[in-house]
Amino acid sequence: MQAAFIGLGALGTPMATNLLRAGWSLTVHNRSREREQPLASQGAQRAATPAAAAAAAPVLCLCLSDDNAVCAVLLEGADAAIGGLAPGSLVIDFSTIAPASSEALAGQLAQRGVAYLDAPVTGGTEGARAGTLSVLVGGAAADLERARPLLAVVGGRISHFGPVGAGQRVKAVNQVLVAGSYAAVAEALALGQRLGLPMPQVCEALVDGAAGSWALRHRAASMLAGDYPLGFKLALHHKDLAIALAAAAATGLQLPVCEQVAAMEAALMAAGHGEEDVSALARWFEGGAGFGPRER
Numbered sequence: 001m002q003a004a005f006i007g008l009g010a011l012g013t014p015m016a017t018n019l020l021r022a023g024w025s026l027t028v029h030n031r032s033r034e035r036e037q038p039l040a041s042q043g044a045q046r047a048a049t050p051a052a053a054a055a056a057a058p059v060l061c062l063c064l065s066d067d068n069a070v071c072a073v074l075l076e077g078a079d080a081a082i083g084g085l086a087p088g089s090l091v092i093d094f095s096t097i098a099p100a101s102s103e104a105l106a107g108q109l110a111q112r113g114v115a116y117l118d119a120p121v122t123g124g125t126e127g128a129r130a131g132t133l134s135v136l137v138g139g140a141a142a143d144l145e146r147a148r149p150l151l152a153v154v155g156g157r158i159s160h161f162g163p164v165g166a167g168q169r170v171k172a173v174n175q176v177l178v179a180g181s182y183a184a185v186a187e188a189l190a191l192g193q194r195l196g197l198p199m200p201q202v203c204e205a206l207v208d209g210a211a212g213s214w215a216l217r218h219r220a221a222s223m224l225a226g227d228y229p230l231g232f233k234l235a236l237h238h239k240d241l242a243i244a245l246a247a248a249a250a251t252g253l254q255l256p257v258c259e260q261v262a263a264m265e266a267a268l269m270a271a272g273h274g275e276e277d278v279s280a281l282a283r284w285f286e287g288g289a290g291f292g293p294r295e296r
Contacts, residue, residue, distance in 0.1 A: 054084030087113030
């Protein structure tokens, strides 16, 4: 019941909090050190460096923003986590990165006798707080069984898809679905508003029908209000879409819906909305801000 956790962002903090509440002895580290304090006030130990965090427990969890951040924390510099990882320890990487990056990291850690699972999650900040995330796992079955007690605290569903990299490939599929569903809700709301319909009533009528989706149920009201509480950053989803588009291109497959959503997100990011929730795709239809259709 000992673990270390590096990466205390919108997902990492509630995941680490749930581990503490479940009785895990937890050591935490974050590049912005002030983010460690709320967890320390609940009983977590603070580590000054990734290496110190890794040395404090046999299981190291990562929840970082992208490939560069994961590689830097694990491998780069005298304070990198790899310097504190003992043979026989386990790294559980909840970050969303390219499958090839996960495979390369697993190979380097294996040379030191350290096991690695790629375990990206889906379910947003709501799922992270509730401990109901869906955990998409790639790695050895024995390593998954070792990790299962910890994964069961942060996730409501744990699915094993094969060797290292498989979890990241499934996450890419997930982000394709997220792109389509959020963009479809944003587009449908824009149409309904242009038609002068009572959109809260429309959403209530449609949410349990064939058009129902997580995005419609949980984000339509905030989209209509022009309010975008953070569940998952638009900029991070844009990064994830790039992974999915690269994976598709490698197989000779075109993803036209994702290409369009990626272009919409790029325009919104250029307008300063990258730190908002991905539901801010609804802003694309506002017009007059350098993107989206203007009033005619």
